Amino acid sequence: MSTTITERGQISIPASIRQKYHLTPGMEMEWIEAKDGIFLFPIPEDPIAAFRGSGKTGTKQLLEARKFDKDLEGKKINRRVKK
Numbered sequence: 001m002s003t004t005i006t007e008r009g010q011i012s013i014p015a016s017i018r019q020k021y022h023l024t025p026g027m028e029m030e031w032i033e034a035k036d037g038i039f040l041f042p043i044p045e046d047p048i049a050a051f052r053g054s055g056k057t058g059t060k061q062l063l064e065a066r067k068f069d070k071d072l073e074g075k076k077i078n079r080r081v082k083k
Helices: 015-020 047-051 056-082
Strands: 028-034 037-043
Touching: none
Parallel strands: none
Antiparallel strands: 028 037
């Protein structure tokens, strides 16, 4: 999907993208420059509320990784004791 930049430097966001990401008139957007390109992110009105609940899967993965590391460390300790 593409858009054209106007003489005043404005762009139009296609309706399907506005609807999918709940973009509304007056909403602020963040432009981020990277070596691979330019990225555009919407800034929610209440960033704390938008962030709330986003760490649930990360916590589960972190706990599983810690359990794996603990089990692995236990095996290393047991091997040292046996020798």
